[in-house]
Amino acid sequence: MEILNGKEFAQEMRNNVKTAVGKLKNKPTLACIIVEGDKASEIYVASKQRACAECGINSKVIKLPNDISQIQLEKEIEKLNKSKEITAILLQLPLPKQLNEERAINKISPEKDADCLTFHNFGKMFAGHSDFAPCTAYGIIKLLEKHNVEIEGKHAVVVGRSNLVGRSVAALLEHENATVTICHSRTQNLKKFTKDADILVVAIGKPKFITADYVKKGAVVVDVGINRVDGKIYGDVDFENVAPKCSKITPVPGGVGPLTVASLMQNTCLLFDEQNKK
Ligand SMILES: NC(=O)c1ccc[n+]([C@@H]2O[C@H](COP(=O)([O-])OP(=O)(O)OC[C@H]3O[C@@H](n4cnc5c(N)ncnc54)[C@H](OP(=O)(O)O)[C@@H]3O)[C@@H](O)[C@H]2O)c1
Numbered sequence: 001m002e003i004l005n006g007k008e009f010a011q012e013m014r015n016n017v018k019t020a021v022g023k024l025k026n027k028p029t030l031a032c033i034i035v036e037g038d039k040a041s042e043i044y045v046a047s048k049q050r051a052c053a054e055c056g057i058n059s060k061v062i063k064l065p066n067d068i069s070q071i072q073l074e075k076e077i078e079k080l081n082k083s084k085e086i087t088a089i090l091l092q093l094p095l096p097k098q099l100n101e102e103r104a105i106n107k108i109s110p111e112k113d114a115d116c117l118t119f120h121n122f123g124k125m126f127a128g129h130s131d132f133a134p135c136t137a138y139g140i141i142k143l144l145e146k147h148n149v150e151i152e153g154k155h156a157v158v159v160g161r162s163n164l165v166g167r168s169v170a171a172l173l174e175h176e177n178a179t180v181t182i183c184h185s186r187t188q189n190l191k192k193f194t195k196d197a198d199i200l201v202v203a204i205g206k207p208k209f210i211t212a213d214y215v216k217k218g219a220v221v222v223d224v225g226i227n228r229v230d231g232k233i234y235g236d237v238d239f240e241n242v243a244p245k246c247s248k249i250t251p252v253p254g255g256v257g258p259l260t261v262a263s264l265m266q267n268t269c270l271l272f273d274e275q276n277k278k
Contacts, residue, residue, distance in 0.1 A: 010258035028272035088114035137168035139259025160203035
C-alpha cells in the first residue's frame with residue numbers, strides 16, 4: 001500500500017509556481033473574500049495567504065461581516081471585478097445561510113474566477129473545452145498522474161456531487177477516459193457501487209464514513225473530506241481500516257488539502273497569463 005503524499009507534491013507545485021512568478025515583471029494578485037463566522041474558513045484563507053507569500057503572489061483578504069446582505073456582498077465582488085490591481089477572486093465557501101452561494105459565485109467575472117466555479121468556466125471545463133478546473137479536482141487528477149495511477153478504462157466512483165468537488169472531479173476523471181459513477185445521498189445501496197470502484201473518490205463531509213467493507217481490494221482511494229471533531233481532523237474514510245486493503249490512499253490531513261491550495265496558486269497564474277495575452 002502506497003500513501004499518496006499530497007503535502008510533498010503540493011510543495012513541488014508551489015515551487016514551480018514560484019519559479020514562474022519570479023520571471024514576471026508585474027506580479028499577480030489573489031483576492032480572497034471571507035464572510036466572518038466560520039473558523040475553518042479562516043484557517044483555509046490563512047493557508048492561502050501563506051502560499052501566496054511563498055510563491056511571490058500578492059494577496060488581499062476582504063473580510064466581510066457575518067450579517068452582510070446579498071446585495072452588499074455582490075457589490076464587493078463587483079469592486080474586485082473592476083479593480084485593475086486584482087488578478088483573481090476566490091470566494092471562500094461556505095457562506096452564511098442568508099446568502100445565495102450560486103448567485104454570489106456567478107457575480108465573479110469569469111476572467112478572475114480563481115476556482116473555476118462560475119457557470120461560464122465550469123461549463124467550459126465540463127464540456128472538456130478548457131484545462132482550467134476547480135482547484136480540488138485539478139489537484140486530485142495531478143496527484144493520481146504523479147503516482148502513475150492508470151485512469152483510462154478504470155471504473156471511478158465519486159461519492160458526493162457538489163460542483164466544488166464531486167461533480168468537477170467526476171468530469172475530469174471522465175475526460176481522462178475513466179468510466180465514472182457519481183453517488184450521492186439518495187443513492188440506494190451505495191456499497192454496491194463503491195465496492196466495484198478501481199478509483200474511489202469520497203467527498204461527503206462525514207467523518208470515517210467509508211469503512212473497509214465499502215472498498216474493493218487493491219483500489220485507489222482519494223479522501224477529500226475534512227471533518228473537525230473535538231479539535232482533530234478526520235477524513236471521510238476510516239483510514240486505519242481501509243488503508244491495508246488499498247493499493248494507494250491519500251491521508252487526511254496531508255493528502256488532497258495542500259493540493260487544493262497549490263492548484264489555486266496555479267490557477268491565479270493561469271488567469272494572469274490570460275489577462276496579459278490581451
Ligand atoms: N481537501 C480539500 O481541499 C477540500 C476541498 C473542498 C471540500 N473539502 C471537504 O470535502 C467534503 C465535501 O465537501 P463539499 O463541499 O463537496 O460538501 P457538500 O457541498 O456538502 O456536498 C456533499 C455531498 O455529499 C453527498 N452526501 C452526503 N451524505 C452522503 C451519504 N451518506 N452518502 C452519499 N453521499 C452523501 C451529498 O449528496 P446530495 O447532493 O444528495 O446532498 C453531496 O453531494 C467536506 O468534508 C469538505 O470539508 C475538502
